[in-house]
Amino acid sequence: MNKKAEYKSAIRSRKLIREAFADLIKEKDWNKITVTDIVKRADINRGTFYAHYQDVKAVSDQIGNEVIEKMLESLGEFNYKCFFQNPQPILLKVSNWLKEDFEFYKTLINSNGAEQFLERLKTIFVNYMEFDSDVPENIKNTPAFRIRVNFFAGGIINMFQVWFRGDLEYSIDELSKEVSNIISCASELFF
Structure with missing residues (x-):
């Protein structure tokens, strides 16, 4: 994958994670949201999540x-x-x-x-x-x-x-x- 495509992919992944988190805080307390909740909502895998965020x-x-x-x-x-x-x-x-x-x-x-x-x-x-x-x-x-x-x-x-x-x-x-x-x-x- 070239650098530009990799960069766009990373931006897209972070955006999906952020949007999933924003959707989830409508439904539950911040401290009750899990990585599993986010990856399911964002439709990404755990590895993608952990490539961008620790938790x-x-x-x-x-x-x-x-x-x-x-x-x-x-x-x-x-x-x-x-x-x-x-x-x-x-x-x-x-x-x-x-x-x-x-x-x-x-x-x-x-x-x-x-x-x-x-x-x-x-x-x-x-x-x-x-x-x-x-x-x-x-x-x-x-x-x-x-x-x-x-x-x-x-x-x-x-x-x-x-x-x-x-x-x-x-x-x-x-x-x-x-x-x-x-x-x-x-x-x-x-x-």
């Missing part, structure tokens, strides 16, 4: 890491500035990439076992807000700032969860704008 945890870790990388890339474009004054551009950017693969993210966020992944996303938002260069250092060094940052980050993650469950009759862009308004108004009181 099921490696699949879930890779998926989580890809999402985290996308989130960091999106946030990085804004250079840690002006989040509290105008979070809308960042939240709309996040909304846009969530829309690109809506069904996958909906499944991921609503699945049993997603708590650890969602906590990682919250931590990213907390870190981003803590490094906002427009917030004076004397404010950043207070316990109140840390509480507020965690409150905002938790609220952002929670609102996206609620939206993906279908409990809000807003578009994702309208949700981002409303959450932005809440953060902007609240930050005026805090800073």
Whole structure:
């Protein structure tokens, strides 16, 4: 097999494994999915699975890491500035990439076992807000700032969860704008 065909085959196999995992998390907890479940769903053999992943945890870790990388890339474009004054551009950017693969993210966020992944996303938002260069250092060094940052980050993650469950009759862009308004108004009181 030539290199190009081998490369395409590897990409195809990883894609099948990822899709099978995403289908399976609709049906069972992450920690109950087995390699056998994945290879049956993906219609591949065990050897193909093990050529790409050590175990099921490696699949879930890779998926989580890809999402985290996308989130960091999106946030990085804004250079840690002006989040509290105008979070809308960042939240709309996040909304846009969530829309690109809506069904996958909906499944991921609503699945049993997603708590650890969602906590990682919250931590990213907390870190981003803590490094906002427009917030004076004397404010950043207070316990109140840390509480507020965690409150905002938790609220952002929670609102996206609620939206993906279908409990809000807003578009994702309208949700981002409303959450932005809440953060902007609240930050005026805090800073």
